Amino acid sequence: MKRVVVDPITRIEGHLRVEVNVDEATGKVEDALSSGTAWRGIELVAKDRDPRDVWAFVQRICGVCTSTHALASLRSVEDALKIEIPKNANYIRNIMHSCLDAHDHIVHFYHLHALDWVSPVEALKADPAKTAALQETVLKTYNLSGLEPAETQSTTSAYPKEFPKGNATYYAAVQGKIKKIVESGQLGIFAAQWWDHPDYQLLPPEVHLMGVAHYLNILDKQRDIVTPHVVFGGKNPHPHYIVGGMPCSISMDDMNAPVNSARLAVVDESIALAKDLVNYFYLPDVLAIGQIYAKAGMVDGGGLSKKRVLAYGDYPDEPYSGIQNGDYFKKCLVRANGVVEDFGLGVDKAKFIPLEGEDLMNPDFLSEEVEHSWYEYPDGKKTIHPSEGVTKPNYTGPKTGTKEHWEFLDETKKYSWIKSPTFKGNACEVGPLAKYIIVYTKVKQGIISNPSWAEQMIVKQIDTVSSVLGVPAHVWMCSTVGRTACRCLDAQVAVNMSQYFFNKLVTNIKGGDTAVANTKNFDPNTWPKEAKGVGLVDAPRGGLGHWCDIKDGKTSNYQCIVPTTWNACPKTIANEHGAYESNMMDTKVKIADKPLEILKGIHSFDPCLACATH
Ligand code: NFC
Numbered sequence: 001m002k003r004v005v006v007d008p009i010t011r012i013e014g015h016l017r018v019e020v021n022v023d024e025a026t027g028k029v030e031d032a033l034s035s036g037t038a039w040r041g042i043e044l045v046a047k048d049r050d051p052r053d054v055w056a057f058v059q060r061i062c063g064v065c066t067s068t069h070a071l072a073s074l075r076s077v078e079d080a081l082k083i084e085i086p087k088n089a090n091y092i093r094n095i096m097h098s099c100l101d102a103h104d105h106i107v108h109f110y111h112l113h114a115l116d117w118v119s120p121v122e123a124l125k126a127d128p129a130k131t132a133a134l135q136e137t138v139l140k141t142y143n144l145s146g147l148e149p150a151e152t153q154s155t156t157s158a159y160p161k162e163f164p165k166g167n168a169t170y171y172a173a174v175q176g177k178i179k180k181i182v183e184s185g186q187l188g189i190f191a192a193q194w195w196d197h198p199d200y201q202l203l204p205p206e207v208h209l210m211g212v213a214h215y216l217n218i219l220d221k222q223r224d225i226v227t228p229h230v231v232f233g234g235k236n237p238h239p240h241y242i243v244g245g246m247p248c249s250i251s252m253d254d255m256n257a258p259v260n261s262a263r264l265a266v267v268d269e270s271i272a273l274a275k276d277l278v279n280y281f282y283l284p285d286v287l288a289i290g291q292i293y294a295k296a297g298m299v300d301g302g303g304l305s306k307k308r309v310l311a312y313g314d315y316p317d318e319p320y321s322g323i324q325n326g327d328y329f330k331k332c333l334v335r336a337n338g339v340v341e342d343f344g345l346g347v348d349k350a351k352f353i354p355l356e357g358e359d360l361m362n363p364d365f366l367s368e369e370v371e372h373s374w375y376e377y378p379d380g381k382k383t384i385h386p387s388e389g390v391t392k393p394n395y396t397g398p399k400t401g402t403k404e405h406w407e408f409l410d411e412t413k414k415y416s417w418i419k420s421p422t423f424k425g426n427a428c429e430v431g432p433l434a435k436y437i438i439v440y441t442k443v444k445q446g447i448i449s450n451p452s453w454a455e456q457m458i459v460k461q462i463d464t465v466s467s468v469l470g471v472p473a474h475v476w477m478c479s480t481v482g483r484t485a486c487r488c489l490d491a492q493v494a495v496n497m498s499q500y501f502f503n504k505l506v507t508n509i510k511g512g513d514t515a516v517a518n519t520k521n522f523d524p525n526t527w528p529k530e531a532k533g534v535g536l537v538d539a540p541r542g543g544l545g546h547w548c549d550i551k552d553g554k555t556s557n558y559q560c561i562v563p564t565t566w567n568a569c570p571k572t573i574a575n576e577h578g579a580y581e582s583n584m585m586d587t588k589v590k591i592a593d594k595p596l597e598i599l600k601g602i603h604s605f606d607p608c609l610a611c612a613t614h
Contacts, residue, residue, distance in 0.1 A: 001021050001022070001023055001024070001030065002021070002022050002024050002592045003019060003020070003021055003022075003408055004019070004020050004022055004589075004592055004593070004595055004598075005017065005018070005019045005408065006018050006019075006595065006598060006599070007037070008037075009599065009602055009603075009607070011111070011112045011113070011115075011603065012112060012602075012603065012606075012607040012608070012609065013062070013064045013607065013608040013609060013610050013611070014036070014038065014607070014608060014609025014610040014611075014612070014613070015036065015037040015038040015609050016034065016035070016036060016037070016568065016602070016607050016609045017034075017035045017037050017409070018032065018033065018034050018035070018580065018584065018598065018602060019032065019033045019035075019408060019409060019411075020032045020033075020584050020589070020595065020598060022589050022592045022595070024592050026588075027588040027589045027590055027592075028588060029584050029585050029586075029587055029588070029589060029598075030585075031411070031585065032577070032580075032581045032584035032585050033409060033411045033415055033416075033570065033581060034416070034418075034568050034569070034570065034578065034580040034581050034584075034602075035409055035415050035416040035417075035418075035570070036416050036417040036418040036568060036609050036612050036613045037416075037417065037609075038417060038609070038613060039374070039393055039417040039613050040061065040610065040613055040614050041391070041393070042057065042058060042060065042061050042560075042614050043389075043391045043558050043559055043560060043614060044391060045057055046058050046555060046558035047555055047556070047557065047558055048554050048555060048556070049554065049555050049558075050524075050553070050554065050555075051077045051080070051081070051243070051548060051550050051553075051554070051555050052077065052242075052243045052522070054073050054077065054548065054555055054558065055069075055070040055071075055073040055074050055077070055241050055243070056070070056241075058070070058072075058073045058546065058558070058560070059073070059238050060238070061560070061562070061610065061611055061614045062608060062610050062611045063237040063238065063610075064104065064237075064608055064610070064611075065100065065104060065539050065540055065541065065544075065608060065611060066100065066229075066236065066237035066238050066239070067096055067097065067100050067229065067233070067236075067237075067238070067239055068097070068100065068537050068539040068540070068544055069544070069546070069560070069611075070238075070239075070241050071093060071096075071097060071241070071535070071537050072535040072536065072537045072539075072544050072545065072546040072560070073535060073546050073548070074093075074241055074243055074535065075323060075328075075533075075534075075535030075536060075537070075546070076323075076533040076534055076535030076546040076547060076548045077243050077533055077535070077548055077550075078243060078244070078533070078535075079322050079323040079324060079533035079534055079535060080531040080532055080533025080548055080550050081243075081521050081527055081531060081533070081550070082321070082322060082521065083243065083244050083518060083520070083521045083522075084319050084320070084321055084518060085244060085245045085319050085517075085518055086245055086319065086513075086515040086516060086517065086518055087318065087319060087508055087513060087515075088245075088246070088250065088505060088508060088509065088513065088514070088515060088516050089244075089245035089246045089319075089515075089516050089517060089518075090316060090318065090319045091501045091502075091504050091505040091508065092232045092246050092248070092501075092505065092516070093241075093246065094315055094316070094497065094501040095228050095232070095267070095271075095498050095501045095502055095505065096228055096229055096232055096233060096239065097314070097315070097537065098315070098494040098495070098497035098498040098501070099225065099226060099228045099229065099270070099271070099274065099494075099498050100226070100229070100540065101490065101491065101494035101497075101539075101540050102225065102274045102278060102491045102494040102495045102498065103222065103225050103226050103274070104540035104606075105282075105432075105487050105488065105490060105491035105494070105540060105606075106218060106222065106225070106274075106277060106278070106282055106491060107218070107222050108487065108540070108606040109282060109285075109286065109484070109487065109488065110214065110215045110218040110219075111215070111218070111219070112603060112606065113484065113600075113603045113604070113606070114211050114212075114215050114285075115190065115193055115215075116596065116599050116600040116603055117203070117211065117289050117600070118200075118203065118207065118208045118211035118212055118215075118289070119193075119195050119200045119208055119212075120178050120181065120182060120187070120190050120208070120212050121182060121195045121200075122200055122201075122203070122205050122208040123175065123178055123205060123208040123209040123211075123212045123213075124175065124178060124179055124182060124205075125205035125208075126171070126175065126204075126205035126206045126208060126209035127205075127206065128168040128169070128170075128171035128172035128175060128209070129168040129171075130206045131168070131171040131206040131209045131210050131213075132165075132166045132167055132168045132170075132171055133166070134206045134207065134210060134288060135165055135166050135210055135280075135284050136165075136166040138283075138284040138287050138288045139165075139279075139280070139283075139284050141287075141468055142283065142284075142287055142464060142465070142468060143464075144279070144283050144461060144464060144489075144492060145279040145283075147457055147460045147461060147464070147492075148457075148496055149453040149456070149457060149496070150453075151453045151500050151503075152453070152496035152497075152499040152500045152503070153499075154268065154271070154272060154275075154499050154502075154503070156268050156269055156271075156272040157272055157276070158269050158270075158272035158273035158276060159273075159276040159280065160217070160221060160273070160276070160277075163213075163214075163217045163281075165280045170213075171209055171210070171213060174209070174212070174213040174216065175209060175213075177216070178209075178212060194591075194594040194596050197590070197591065197594055197596045198590060199590070199596055199597070199600075202292060202293070202296060202298070203289060203292055207288050207289060207292070210284070210285060210288065211285050211288075211289070214281045214282075214285055217281070218277065218281065221273065221277060224270060224273055225270055225273055225274040225277065226270075227266055227267065227270040228267045228270055228271070228498070231248075231258070231259065231263045231264075231266060231267050232246060232248050232258075232259065232267075233246075233247075233248070234247075234248075234258075242517055243522065244517050244518045244519060244520075244521070244522055245515075245516050245517030245518055246516045246517060247516075247517070248516060249514075249516060250509055250514040250516060251514065252264075252509060259516075264502075264505075264506065267502060268502060271495065271498045271499050271502055274495045274498065275495040275496070275499065278488075278491050278492050278495050279492070282488050282491060283488060283492065286484060286485055286488040287465070287485070287488075289481070290465075290476070290481050290482075290484070290485045291468065291469060293481040294469050294471065294475075294476045294479075294481065295469070298479075298481065299475060299476055299478075299479035299480075299481060299482065300479060300480065300586055300587050300588060300597075301479050301480030301481075301483070301583045301586055301587045301597075301600070301601040301604065302344060302477075302478030302479045302480075302482070302583075302586055303429070303577075303579060303581075303582030303583035303584075303585065303586040304427060304428070304429040304577070304578070304579040304582040304583070305343070305344070305429045305433055305434065305437065305477070305478045305482075305483070305579070306342070306343060306344025306345075306474075306478045307341065307342065307344060307582075308339060308340070308341050308423075308426055308427070308428045308429065309339065309340050309343065309428055309429045309430065309433070309434035309437050309438060310338075310339045310355070310423050310428035310429075310430050310434060310438075310542075310543055310566070311336035311337065311338070311430060311434050311435040311438050311538055311542065311543050312336065312337050312355070312536040312537070312538055312543040312544075312545065313329055313332040313334055313335045313336040313337040313536075313538060314332055314333075314334055314336075314536070314537060314538035315332055315333040315334050315454065315497055315501075316328060316331040316332055316333075317331050317332070317333050317452070318331055319331075322357070323357060323360065323533070323534050323535065323536060324357045324358060324360060324361060324533070324534060325357055326356055326357030326358070327357075328357070328536070329356065329357065333452040333453070333454045333455070333497070334435065334439060334452070334454050334455060334458070334493075334538065335439070335442065335448055335452075335455065336434075336435045336438045336439050336442075336538060337354070337355050337356070338352055338353055338354050338355045338438055338442070339352070339353040339355060339423055339428060339438075340352055340353075340434075340437050340438050340441045341353065343437045343441060343474055343477075343478065344474055344478050345474070346472060346474050347440060347441055347444045347445070347472075347473060347474060348444075348445075350437075350441045350445075350474075352438075352441055352442060352445065352447055353424075355423075360534045360536075360545070361385070361387055361532065361534065362385070363383075363384070363385035363388075364424065365423060365424060366385060366386065366421070366422070366423060366545070366561065367383040367384060367385050367386075367421070367422050367425070368383065368384060368385075368386060368389060368419045368420065368421050368422070368559075368561060368565075369382060369383045369419065369420040369421075369422060369572055369573050370414075370419055370420070371414075371420065371570075371571070371572065371573045372411070372413070372414050372415055372416060372420065372570035372571050373414055373416050373417065373418060373419045373420065373569075373570060374393060374394055374395045374396060374397060374414050374416070374417055375390075375391065375392055375393055375394055375419065376392050376394040377390055377392070378390060378392075382573055383422065383425075383573070386545065386547040386559035386560070386561055387532055387534075387547045387549060387557075387559070388557070389547065389557065389559030391559070393417075396413070396414050397409065397413075397414065397415065411570075411571070414570075415570055416568075416569070416570040417613040418564075418565055418568050418569050418570060418609075418612045418613055419565060419569065420569040420570055420571070420572045420573075420578065421561045421565055421566050421569060422572055425572070425573075425574060426572070426574070426576060427566075427569065427572050427576045427577065427578045427579070427582075428566055428579075429542075429566070429567060429579035429582075430541070430542025430543045430563050430566045430567060430579075431483065431486075431487070431541055431542040431563060431567065431605060431606075432483075432486045432487045432489070432490035432540075432542075433477060433478075433482060433483045433486040433487075434542060434543075435486075435490065435538060435542070436458060436462060436477065436486045436489065436490070437477065437478075439455050439458045439459070440458065440459055440462050440473060442455075443455055443456075443458075443459050444459070453500075454493055454496070454497065457492075457493055457496065458489070458493060461489045461492065461493075462477070462489075465485065465489075480583065480587065480597075480600050480601045480604045481604075483604040483605065484604045487540075487604075487606065524553040527550070527553060529551070529552060530549075530550065530551050531550045532547070532548070532549050532550070533547070533548050533550070534546070534547050534548075535548075539563055540563075540606065541563035541564055541567070541605065541606050541607075541608055541611070542563030542564075542566060542567065543563060543566070544560070544561070544562055544563055545560065545561045546558070546559070546560050547559045547560075547561075560614055562611045562612055562614055563608075563611065564605070564607055564608045564609065564611045564612035565611070565612045565613075565614075566578070566579065567579040567580055567605050567607075567612075568580045568605075568607060568609070568612050579605065580601075580602055580605065580607075583601040583602070583604075583605070584598055584601060584602070587601050
């Protein structure tokens with residue numbers, strides 16, 4: 001048995017350390033731990049503030065899922081104070097959220113994860129003509145762009161002409177560029193990877209060239225797909241918001257107005273570009289890699305997703321009157337709220353457990369433990385609901401700078417700055433895979449009887465991939481490669497979501513409605529002495545919840561349960577492993593000292609430790 005430490009795991013946001021016990025004879029991971037190695041303390045910063053300002057503080061939890069913490073905070077304060085936002089504000093927030101979702105997934109796949117699958121060294125062996133043909137074949141085989149519904153159509157096209165699809169000359173030029181980098185011996189951003197690992201040999205050189213070419217292209221394009229944040233929120237990262245709506249006034253003919261016809265045209269073009277990048281780059285790249293792994297039977301790493309997943313649902317089609325009262329869930333276009341157990345046995349055998357508005361305030365449903373985390377709870381409490389949540393750091397690990405600090409963590413003690421969230425006392429996986437499992441189960445089992453266009457699209461995407469691969473959904477989905485594929489499919493829904501809400505926004509403005517903010521209840525004198533609120537977002541990495549407690553006009557407590565907290569958590573009191581640890585224990589490692597499979601598995605969650613420890 002060999003103990004292997006990966007610290008820090010690079011190409012992620014923040015400080016993550018993992019340790020695995022590998023049986024070198026079989027490659028089996030017998031035990032695994034995941035540790036967040038730094039703490040932020042932003043929940044404490046959010047305390048005793050004017051609740052109308054808190055979104056701006058908590059948004060700084062993260063610059064990657066920028067905007068999601070602001071949105072969750074606004075929703076929690078509006079839930080507490082019973083503020084309903086105008087239609088335009090709801091549409092604009094949804095455009096910004098979906099735009100972030102697509103941007104986040106695209107950047108994650110290319111710049112944080114792709115090099116676990118494709119290698120610039122292997123790309124040099126590719127035939128550019130065959131690479132161009134491969135891209136076309138994958139596009140035709142899946143024809144996923146054909147799944148886009150009538151609701152999300154646009155006449156704008158922004159395909160980047162400098163990166164022609166299906167063109168051999170373009171791939172030859174990119175190959176020449178990579179050759180120069182590799183021959184110079186200065187791999188730069190491509191250095192420090194285990195390029196000689198046998199997993200890279202699984203893919204033909206053309207898949208490597210296609211992936212690496214698009215890696216380089218997307219570096220250049222990623223800023224252009226977040227311009228909606230700049231138009232509506234003034235900047236990215238960390239765009240501006242306001243409790244009760246949005247701060248960007250609308251006047252179509254005023255060229256100085258924050259939102260006018262010229263600026264909406266810029267948003268339209270940005271959405272069209274994001275759509276094309278997903279349809280012509282991201283989908284073919286991920287599917288070309290994924291089908292080879294799936295056909296080779298390399299579908300390990302499902303871990304906790306087979307057993308239990310959780311999501312909240314998102315994209316309210318129209319303004320809602322509250323979250324605790326359940327109206328939010330009724331309005332969502334993706335009604336993923338709930339938990340699914342045992343999807344690993346197949347969609348027919350999976351068990352759905354509802355999560356409704358009032359459950360969000362019930363400690364029997366959601367809670368956080370600190371059994372293995374460097375925090376302490378008062379009065380011997382073992383688990384606390386976030387509406388009463390306590391964040392009191394108490395580091396008891398090895399002393400920084402000592403020899404012990406660099407050795408192994410002790411999984412029988414406290415070993416992480418991440419708390420352990422639970423649903424009815426159990427760990428859950430969250431993220432696009434979780435959301436896809438829940439929507440698929442709810443629609444297939446008839447729990448959702450009138451699926452929205454987005455829910456129908458999710459089911460069609462899953463069924464299309466399953467039929468091309470010739471395996472049932474749970475077989476390919478519950479795996480490392482399935483997790484990466486669901487993130488890509490989720491990006492396709494996100495870009496269509498941007499288009500859908502953009503179309504609604506323009507129609508509404510043309511109908512004469514230009515309201516963006518509701519100032520009713522903005523005055524603290526109108527507020528109750530005490531109020532509690534919850535704000536939900538299905539963020540790029542999974543279900544995000546903020547709980548705010550307002551007393552005498554101030555936040556008397558503020559707590560967040562964040563997607564990466566769910567996934568990267570240490571063991572629960574019941575000794576259950578979280579999603580990262582389960583993923584590693586469900587993964588075989590070919591070479592203990594080069595655990596590329598562990599990198600792939602952990603990166604498939606798109607870790608964000610800044611978020612996780614907040
Ligand atoms: Ni940072 Fe976030 C966390 C996301 O996990 N998605 O909810 C926030 O980060 O990327």
